[in-house]
Amino acid sequence: MKLNRISIFSFFVATAFVAISCKNDDDVSIEPPRDVTEVMLEDDEELQEFLATHFYNYEEFETPSEDFNYKIVFDTISGDNANKTALLDQVQDTTVYIDDADGEAVAHKLYYLTVREGIGERPHSCDSVFVRYTGSSLKGVDFDNSNVPVWFDLLSTVRGFSEFFPKLKTGVYEGLQSGVPTYSDYGIGAVFMPSGLAYFSDALTGVSAYSPLIFRADLLSYELADHDGDLVPSYLEYRDEDGEVLDTDEDGVADVYDTDDDGDGALTKDEIEYEDYNGDGEITFDEVTLTDSNDDGTPDYLDPDVYPEDE
Numbered sequence: 001m002k003l004n005r006i007s008i009f010s011f012f013v014a015t016a017f018v019a020i021s022c023k024n025d026d027d028v029s030i031e032p033p034r035d036v037t038e039v040m041l042e043d044d045e046e047l048q049e050f051l052a053t054h055f056y057n058y059e060e061f062e063t064p065s066e067d068f069n070y071k072i073v074f075d076t077i078s079g080d081n082a083n084k085t086a087l088l089d090q091v092q093d094t095t096v097y098i099d100d101a102d103g104e105a106v107a108h109k110l111y112y113l114t115v116r117e118g119i120g121e122r123p124h125s126c127d128s129v130f131v132r133y134t135g136s137s138l139k140g141v142d143f144d145n146s147n148v149p150v151w152f153d154l155l156s157t158v159r160g161f162s163e164f165f166p167k168l169k170t171g172v173y174e175g176l177q178s179g180v181p182t183y184s185d186y187g188i189g190a191v192f193m194p195s196g197l198a199y200f201s202d203a204l205t206g207v208s209a210y211s212p213l214i215f216r217a218d219l220l221s222y223e224l225a226d227h228d229g230d231l232v233p234s235y236l237e238y239r240d241e242d243g244e245v246l247d248t249d250e251d252g253v254a255d256v257y258d259t260d261d262d263g264d265g266a267l268t269k270d271e272i273e274y275e276d277y278n279g280d281g282e283i284t285f286d287e288v289t290l291t292d293s294n295d296d297g298t299p300d301y302l303d304p305d306v307y308p309e310d311e
Contacts, residue, residue, distance in 0.1 A: 033201040034210065036100035040108055043194035043212045047111060050138045050212075051091060051192065053077055055084035061115055072115060072190055072216045074140075087113065091192065096163050097243055098196045110160055111192040118169030118187030123222035124235035125162045126155050126256060130181075130221040136214050141206040149181055149220055155227060155234070155256070160193030161215060168219040187219040224285060228257050230268035231288050232301065237261065248302050264304040271301040271308055 057073045064070070077084050091113045097105040123129050129152050134145040154162035171186025195201075195210045203209045225234040237255035239245055246255040249263030261268050273289040290299040293306050300306045 033101075036098065036106050036196055036200075039200070039210050040106055040194055040196050043196065043210070044109055046138060047109075047192050047194065047212050048088065051088035051111060052086050054087050055081065056087060056090075056113065056115070056190070058085065058090070058115075070116075070188060070218075072113075072188065074214075092167075094163065096159060096197055098159065106196070108194050108196045110163055110194075110197060112164050112167050113190040113192075114167055114187070115190070116186075116188040118171055118219060119185045120170030120172065120187075121222070122166050122169050123154070123219070124224075124238070125166055126227070126234045126238045127225045128153050128223045129165050129219060130223075131165075131217050131219055133215055133217040136216075137207045137211055138214065143204045143207050153225065153227075155225075155238075158193070158198045160191055160197030160213070163197070164189070164191035164193075164215070164217070165219055165222075168217075170219055170221050173221065181220070183220040188217075189219075190214060190216045226285075228259050228268075230259050230261070230301075231272060231274055231283060231285070232261075232268060232290070233285050249304070262302050262304040264307055266308050268301040271306070272299070 053076060054074050055077055057075075060068055061070070074087075075081055075084075077086060091111045093109050093111045096108050096110050098108055100106050130149050131152060132147055132149055134142055136142045152161075154165065168187025168189050171183035174182045174184050176182065192212065192214050194212050198211075198213045199207075199209075201209045204211075207213070226232065227234045228237075234256050237246055237258075247253065247258070248255055248261045249258070251258070251263055255261045259267050259269075262271075271291070273291050274283050275287040290301065292299050292303075294303070296303065296305075300308075
């Protein structure tokens with residue numbers, strides 16, 4: 001499993017360590033990461049070229065046979081396949097911003113293909129998802145996969161992976177088959193991501209640095225996340241409408257991981273109302289009320305002017 005998030009500029013830390021550790025009379029040449037914008041432009045050109053020259057087995061999905069496995073297969077538009085519809089005419093795209101070394105936001109285009117939407121619910125980009133997936137390069141080299149469903153915390157994956165799953169819906173649980181959970185009518189799709197939304201300057205086995213990647217995935221189920229255990233769902237604490245990570249008290253700890261979001265000394269869970277609905281200590285998000293004691297439009301847990309003792 002290689003989907004743990006790798007920050008674009010985490011390389012700088014490792015580089016500094018190596019440079020200090022290896023300092024001697026020999027010259028040590030370490031190449032810093034490339035310019036984010038430059039790489040983004042190259043990646044987008046490669047992705048569009050792939051999408052324009054490849055298709056997927058859409059006809060099998062349109063009229064599936066009894067033994068069809070509902071797996072996405074890519075092939076080149078040529079020869080007997082010359083009349084196939086290109087992926088470029090079937091994908092959608094969304095823009096995701098990533099900061100460069102100077103802190104400037106650089107727009108990255110993420111392309112995604114929804115083969116089957118699914119009939120359940122959509123996860124948020126910070127929830128936990130239960131999926132099957134295959135990761136590959138544009139050259140068709142598979143570098144990671146799991147045919148058995150696995151759980152992923154989307155905050156611990158590459159950005160392109162987490163931004164993709166809210167485009168799909170979950171399926172219906174059918175039970176266990178040979179000990180493996182089975183689902184029907186689940187979301188099926190693929191995401192085509194530039195390296196800035198993947199591993200950037202980090203190379204993988206069979207995949208070089210600065211490589212755009214493809215993930216094909218089935219979204220089976222998901223769970224609403226609460227990363228800091230403050231009873232406020234993570235999706236309400238993650239990013240604002242502009243995509244900026246929320247840090248209400250500007251203490252350097254994102255709200256999604258901060259147990260005192262407004263920095264007033266009171267825990268977030270003590271500034272909201274909730275019920276232990278069955279008396280055994282179990283609380284659901286449906287039982288949580290985000291109170292606004294002074295009616296100023298800001299919930300108490302985000303308002304440093306409101307402290308539980310003052311309510």
